[in-house]
Amino acid sequence: MERFLKKPLVFYLIDDDLDVLTLVRFLLEDAGYQVYSSTSSKKAVEEIIAKRPDVVLTDIMMPELDGFEVCKKLREVDELKNTKIIMLTAKTYDFDRRRAHQLGADDYVHKPFITETFVAQIEALIADRMTLTYWGVRGTLPVPGNRALRYGGNTSCVTLSFKDDQFFVFDAGTGIKELSDHLLSQGKLKSSAKIFISHPHWDHINALPFFAPMYIQGGEFEICGPLQGDMTMREMISYQMDSIYFPITIREFGARVYFRNLREEKISYDGTDISTMLLTHPGNCLGYRIKRKDTTVCYVTDNELFLDGAPEFNATQFNKLVSFVQGADILITDTTYSDEEYKTKVGWGHSCASQVARLAHNAGVGTLHLFHHDPSQDDDAIDKKLAQAEKALKELGSSTKCIAPAERDSFTI
Numbered sequence: 225m226e227r228f229l230k231k232p233l234v235f236y237l238i239d240d241d242l243d244v245l246t247l248v249r250f251l252l253e254d255a256g257y258q259v260y261s262s263t264s265s266k267k268a269v270e271e272i273i274a275k276r277p278d279v280v281l282t283d284i285m286m287p288e289l290d291g292f293e294v295c296k297k298l299r300e301v302d303e304l305k306n307t308k309i310i311m312l313t314a315k316t317y318d319f320d321r322r323r324a325h326q327l328g329a330d331d332y333v334h335k336p337f338i339t340e341t342f343v344a345q346i347e348a349l350i351a352d353r354m355t356l357t358y359w360g361v362r363g364t365l366p367v368p369g370n371r372a373l374r375y376g377g378n379t380s381c382v383t384l385s386f387k388d389d390q391f392f393v394f395d396a397g398t399g400i401k402e403l404s405d406h407l408l409s410q411g412k413l414k415s416s417a418k419i420f421i422s423h424p425h426w427d428h429i430n431a432l433p434f435f436a437p438m439y440i441q442g443g444e445f446e447i448c449g450p451l452q453g454d455m456t457m458r459e460m461i462s463y464q465m466d467s468i469y470f471p472i473t474i475r476e477f478g479a480r481v482y483f484r485n486l487r488e489e490k491i492s493y494d495g496t497d498i499s500t501m502l503l504t505h506p507g508n509c510l511g512y513r514i515k516r517k518d519t520t521v522c523y524v525t526d527n528e529l530f531l532d533g534a535p536e537f538n539a540t541q542f543n544k545l546v547s548f549v550q551g552a553d554i555l556i557t558d559t560t561y562s563d564e565e566y567k568t569k570v571g572w573g574h575s576c577a578s579q580v581a582r583l584a585h586n587a588g589v590g591t592l593h594l595f596h597h598d599p600s601q602d603d604d605a606i607d608k609k610l611a612q613a614e615k616a617l618k619e620l621g622s623s624t625k626c627i628a629p630a631e632r633d634s635f636t637i
Contacts, residue, residue, distance in 0.1 A: 233350070236275065237261035238268040238282040238294060239312070244335070248281065248312070248342070255343045265289040269297050276303060279350060284313040284320065292327055299328035308350055312337075318414070321389075331387060348387065348636075354516060355385045356554065357634040359406075360399020363526070363560050363574070363596035364427050371602035376631025378402055379427040380596060382523060382556060384514060390496060391417040394512065394523045396432035399631065404436045414442035415479075418493065421449030422525055423509035424460045433465050433472060443479030450500075450508040451485045458483040486510060501548045503527040504541060505573040513548060519637050522549040522589075525558040525596045528572070529579035536570070542583075549587045553637055557583070559594040559628075562609050574598075577609045581616035584624045592617075594628040 235252050239245045240263050252259045260275060262268040265288045272280060280298065284291035291311055298304050310331040311324045321332045331349045338345075360366075360378030367377035379397030393400065396419060407415050415437040422428055437443050449457045461483070462474045474481065488510075490499045499513040504527055511524035524545070530537040549555050560574035574596070584592040594613060597606050610628040617624055629635075 233257055233278040234275070235259045235279045235281060236268065236272050236277040238265055238280070238286070238291075239263065240265075240283065240286045244283075247339070251339065251343055252346075265291075265294050269294060272298060272307075273301055273304070277307060279308045279310065279346075281310050281312045281346075284311055284315050284324075292323060295324065295327045295329050310346065310349060352387055352517060353636050354387075354519060354521070355634060355636050356521060357383045357385070358399070358629045358631055359383065359403045360397045361595055361597060361629060361631055362397075362427075362599060363558070365599040366398045367599050367602075374603040374630060375597065375606050375628065378631055379431075380422075380525065381431075382595075384521060386496065386516065389416075390494060391415070392496075392514065393417050393419045395420070395422055395428045395525075396430075396435065397427045398431045400431045401434045402631070404434065407437055413437070413440050415440075416444040417446075419445055419447045420498075420510075420512055420523075421447065421457065422503075422511070422523070423450060423505065423507055424452060425507070425526070429461065429464060432461060433470055437479065438481055439476065439478045441478040445479055445481045446484055447481065448484040448486050450502075450510045451487065452508055456483065456485055499548070501545065503545075504529075504538075511545075511548065513552070520552045521554045521556070521637065522552040523556045524549065525556070526560075526573055527558045527575060529575040529583060530570070531566075531579065532582075534570070546583065546587045549583070549589060551588050553590045554593055554635070555584050555587070555589040555591070556593040556595050558596045559609060559613065560596050560598050562605070563612055565598070577612035578616040581613045581622070581624075581626065582620065584626070585617060585620045585622040589624050592624055592626045594626065 235257055237245055237248055242263055245261050245263060249259050249261050265286045282291045282294050295309050298309060308330045310333060311329050312333050314335040316334055324332050359381040361375055362377060362379045366379055378399035380395040381397050381399030381403060382394040384392040438445055447457055465473050486500055488500055488502055496516045500510045503509045503511050509526055514521045557580050558575050559577055559580050561569055561576045563576045563578050566576035594610060606628050613626045617626055
């Protein structure tokens with residue numbers, strides 16, 4: 225397992241079950257951490273205030289102070305504002321998880337836990353990593369059959385998940401059906417997510433009606449995206465589910481589904497900041513910059529980077545985009561065409577390999593992810609685009625890395 229934490233941490237464990245306490249203490253000490261513990265929650269609160277540990281692991285159901293009371297008391301102490309509090313409990317109810325977060329808990333881990341992976345699980349939670357997953361990497365149309373065996377054939381859908389159960393979905397091409405099947409297979413029936421639509425072209429919204437969690441009571445989804453003139457996000461989604469085009473309307477959603485119209489702006493969700501920027505594409509299309517603590521991911525599709533020196537090239541717009549993606553750990557961006565293909569596709573609203581490499585280099589991006597591949601391209605053609613982008617980065621003397629993610633590829637950042 226990857227080890228995320230660099231410094232030695234001090235843990236404090238609270239559990240009235242001595243067997244659990246002994247096991248968790250052994251696992252953490254065996255991993256090199258300093259550990260204090262107590263079966264008395266009242267005593268533990270006093271000692272935690274005095275010792276100021278980095279992490280508190282506490283049960284909920286305890287006879288003196290329960291875990292909620294412990295959490296509330298610790299969060300009232302200013303000197304403990306940076307201490308992580310993780311509930312380690314057999315209570316699996318959504319109510320208890322929500323209550324724990326409301327009282328200031330950072331995370332919530334269920335018992336029984338898997339002994340072999342417990343320490344890595346706790347380390348990952350403390351490190352506050354995000355997980356990026358691809359469910360569809362194609363543009364315009366799905367690509368079935370042998371031409372798409374390695375990269376997959378579904379259209380745009382990407383997710384970012386966070387340790388505190390925040391879940392963001394970017395675009396709803398046919399890849400969102402793969403995501404839907406995955407969530408249902410994991411037993412996540414009452415899902416909640418923010419769904420960010422880049423723009424309402426067909427390959428970015430056409431599978432949203434097939435996202436099964438929206439039909440299940442108990443879930444909650446906010447669908448966000450750019451206005452198109454006087455047409456709202458709600459109108460755009462509801463029109464594509466009109467009875468003429470689709471047999472089920474948005475009135476059939478069982479989950480709570482609401483809509484948010486976005487412009488170029490900044491919004492925040494529980495410590496995650498999102499900035500938007502209008503892109504060079506027919507109609508209003510938004511790119512998204514997602515920042516959580518020291519980690520930044522940019523999702524920029526569909527967008528046309530005109531060749532430097534071309535009549536259509538706008539230096540102001542290019543420099544604005546460079547600033548928007550500046551220093552991103554990962555830039556996911558429209559690389560629909562090879563350099564040769566783009567010569568006959570100018571003005572279509574999409575970019576070629578060498579230009580996205582230039583953008584990533586100028587912005588000091590950590591890793592460039594090539595995305596939104598033309599449906600005429602097979603897996604080998606995508607390989608060739610990757611080689612072109614890598615060559616362009618090398619010629620620029622760039623430190624930016626470049627990959628072409630495949631459907632179902634997942635990255636911990």
